Amino acid sequence: MRTAIEETRAAAARAGKPTAAYREEFSDSQVKGLKLRITGNGVASWSLFRRINGVPTRVTLGSGIAVEEARKLAAEAGGEVARGENPNQKKRERRAAAEKARVKGMTVQNVLDEYIQASPKLKPKTSAKYRADVERHLKDWLDTPVQALTRKAVKQRYNELAVESKAKADSVFKALRAAVRHHMDVHRDESDLPILTANPLTSLPKGWGQSTAKTRYVTPDRLRAWAAAVKNAPDPWNDVWWCCLLLGARLNEILPMTWKQLDVQAGVLTIKDTKGKRPLEQPIPSWLLARLRQRYTARGSSCYVFPSQVTTWRGRATKGYVTNAADSYKNLSKACGFDWTSHDLRRTFASMATRVGIPSGVTRTLVNHAPPATDVLSKHYTQVPLDVKLNALEQISAAILEAANVQRGGSAHLRVVAPP
Structure with a gap:
């Protein structure tokens, strides 16, 4: 006796459709609205159909799970719907919360790497300079989450570097600022606001980045x-x-x-x-x-x-x-x-x-x-x-x-x- 996956592949062949694009659905005999969708490639996923606020809605339960587990998940999702909740919305909220936690945990090294990889217009020499400046002069910050940097710490480190060379301090924090700005622009919440709510680099002292231009020449x-x-x-x-x-x-x-x-x-x-x-x-x-x-x-x-x-x-x-x-x-x-x-x-x-x-x-x-x-x-x-x-x-x-x-x-x- 052929399995449901074999039946789906056979149906795809009879319909003359590409196997990957063909889908077949099978209804569960015990739980109303519980369906198993199988693609021609053999990918099987379970979902539950319910009306949420009067709108027919598919609630995806997962793939690669046995029918007993699918029925258990369907019962939980059905209970949420009965209480006036939307399982899909709750899933989106959980994902958003996990993403926020991940973004808030991104370190200086993570943010720098992300910026350089996402900036193809940066010349290789510029990318190498940004990386070298930050990794050399902010070495002890590399594993620190950007969220944990304070305005006081940023200002203090800049002033320490500026004692040795203002031009070097400007160069280091120019690279870090570019990376943090990119981070804040890319990672946003559902209201399109930056997940990183405060940019610690706003504490840089007045006049930073305005190094005196060199004028030396061979007279x-x-x-x-x-x-x-x-x-x-x-x-x-x-x-x-x-x-x-x-x-x-x-x-x-x-x-x-x-x-x-x-x-x-x-x-x-x-x-x-x-x-x-x-x-x-x-x-x-x-x-x-x-x-x-x-x-x-x-x-x-x-x-x-x-x-x-x-x-x-x-x-x-x-x-x-x-x-x-x-x-x-x-x-x-x-x-x-x-x-x-x-x-x-x-x-x-x-x-x-x-x-x-x-x-x-x-x-x-x-x-x-x-x-x-x-x-x-x-x-x-x-x-x-x-x-x-x-x-x-x-x-x-x-x-x-x-x-x-x-x-x-x-x-x-x-x-x-x-x-x-």
Whole structure:
């Protein structure tokens, strides 16, 4: 004798319907309204039909249970209906209460992980920075429920970190704030109110997150010493730093540069993955282009303009291009007699643009900064064509090379006159 599941599968086959989509219901012989629903795949679930407030309603009792257990659950559900209660509503309330308890128990680590996983638009580098900041500087908070954080504790920890570095304190709590805000936005109760009723980060002191912007740059009188030091930098760092300086580009846009991005014939570099998510098409000034063309002629099999010569670094596989800028910073800063970073070179580029009279809107485009939200003309109408960019870049490049005492002379090689 065939079972109910076998009968359902046979009925599905006779009806010519997909097995998974076919359902068959069987009524219990003892309890009125108790039904067993079986899908063509063999999934069996019990439910009870009753009128609740005059509306025919299915009350799901469960699956994978014996008929005796189903009849017991049906009697309990029927009793609730007789008392004017709605078993489905009570089930929803129990689930909501369990979810509230789960959410209120989520720790700082849980909230951070959830935020990063739910934010695909975050760049991998940004995600890694957020995680590193919180896990390093709030290590003792990771297993603490966010609900248990107090305004006093948040303010105290921020002030402790700010003693060492206000910028670091801002960075850490910026990451935590983003995670908590996401947590409050996603996890809401039946009234659409945040389950986490109080955000402890509102206690952060006035002025937090407003770190003084860095303004350091390589002044014209120091460019000679800088150029003399970079001349002796090992390949490819000499060209890396000149690219950063003469293009006003970010280091993380220059290091992974590929020959596919760089059209050496047209002299145009295309960067799609930028910090501001605005693709940048940048012409190359002639002196720098001559160096890059020489590099292109001598290129090997790597697709990168600045390939790494090692396949592993500190036990890990390299990315295929050079990345260890810290050593180069250290050695070159010592050689030229002052500290500097790649972003100092970016500010040097913008400062020299001002010196030679390049309009601020053009400079903003060259460094790929977004115009102010209120500047509708620059944001939506004014476009800076490649020839205008190239003219500006040539002027900036000429001024920098002159200040650095680099003799151009049409040569693709650096000829730096060392400072006295």
